[in-house]
Amino acid sequence: MPMPNSHRHASMEFRAFLDDVKERMDLVSDNSAYTAVDAVFQVFRRRLTPSEGIVFASVLPSVLAAIFIRDWDVGAPPLPFGSKGEMNREAQRVRQNHNLTPNDAIEATAWALWRYVNHRQFEIVLSKLPEEARAFWHVETEDPDEIARRLY
Numbered sequence: 160m161p162m163p164n165s166h167r168h169a170s171m172e173f174r175a176f177l178d179d180v181k182e183r184m185d186l187v188s189d190n191s192a193y194t195a196v197d198a199v200f201q202v203f204r205r206r207l208t209p210s211e212g213i214v215f216a217s218v219l220p221s222v223l224a225a226i227f228i229r230d231w232d233v234g235a236p237p238l239p240f241g242s243k244g245e246m247n248r249e250a251q252r253v254r255q256n257h258n259l260t261p262n263d264a265i266e267a268t269a270w271a272l273w274r275y276v277n278h279r280q281f282e283i284v285l286s287k288l289p290e291e292a293r294a295f296w297h298v299e300t301e302d303p304d305e306i307a308r309r310l311y
Contacts (some may be wrong), residue, residue, distance in 0.1 A: 173222040198253035240291035273306035
């Protein structure tokens, strides 16, 4: 089996993803973008069972999958989903003294993420998750090309 492109080009893919996040969130540093994405992933995974989280991570680009599962307390019971506003505020509380995460971090992360996942695989995985999980990653856009896959 050939090496997946996401493994072969992990650094390039992550660099492009961070650049998209920085632009979408109006952030200036990689560190701020990383903190925002990590916080959004933490908020989302707190609402999944470990088996749901592993299935979700399996369709993410390599570096993003590693960020998603890093330091996950898999023994914690899943939390209920809240409104996007409540969950965005939760993301802003992660590493609070070093967090410049904007009020629309979930929406901006979702927008960027769709540009780097295989849409068909991502939709299949999301269809296996609770409705609120699908809503978490839903992107409103008038132009679907805006979130078309950027690489490969």
